[in-house]
Amino acid sequence: MEIKLLATPLGMEWAIDWMEEHLDAEDPLFICIHLNQMIKDGFSDKQIAELVGSIAKGESNSIHLMQPKDKEFYYTDEWLSKLYTAWNTLRGVYWWQPSQIPEQYLEGSRKG
Numbered sequence: 306m307e308i309k310l311l312a313t314p315l316g317m318e319w320a321i322d323w324m325e326e327h328l329d330a331e332d333p334l335f336i337c338i339h340l341n342q343m344i345k346d347g348f349s350d351k352q353i354a355e356l357v358g359s360i361a362k363g364e365s366n367s368i369h370l371m372q373p374k375d376k377e378f379y380y381t382d383e384w385l386s387k388l389y390t391a392w393n394t395l396r397g398v399y400w401w402q403p404s405q406i407p408e409q410y411l412e413g414s415r416k417g
Contacts (some may be wrong), residue, residue, distance in 0.1 A: 306334065306336055307334075307335045307336070307365045307366060307367065308335065308336045308337075308338065308360050308367075309328060309335050309336070309337050309338070309366070309367050309369060310338050310357060310360060310366075310367070310368040310369065310388075311324050311339050311340065311341075311369045312339075312340040312368070312371070312385065312388050313341055313370075313371035314371065314372075314373045314382045314385060315382075317373075318341045318342075318345075320371050320401075320403070320406060321371075324369055324371065324401060325337055340357070343356075350387060353388075354387060354388075354390075354391035355391075357388055357391040357392055358391045358392070358393060361391070361393055361394055361397070367398070367399060368392050368397060368399070369399045369401060370388065370389065370398070370400055371385075371400075371402075371403065372400055372401065372402055372403065373385070373403075375403060375404050
């Protein structure tokens, strides 16, 4: 079964729910790991990097990273840059843009 790792810039964790919903609508058969939640749960950067690196070795696994802004790439956010480096391959990396999130979802997420 495929493992999907999801991460957003710190402070944009609400976007993970939308990413997961979108992925689930395409294909509901996957294991999802929210990397931002691991920080909240007290995992160190090193522990998270080791997990990301080990999952990157799986043929069908993927990492989904929300860009800080539409026109900015991973190096603009230190947290995403660390995860991208830990992944250590171009295969299975998907970059999401904030403009893809519907405005009505943004409004609901910020209230909750």
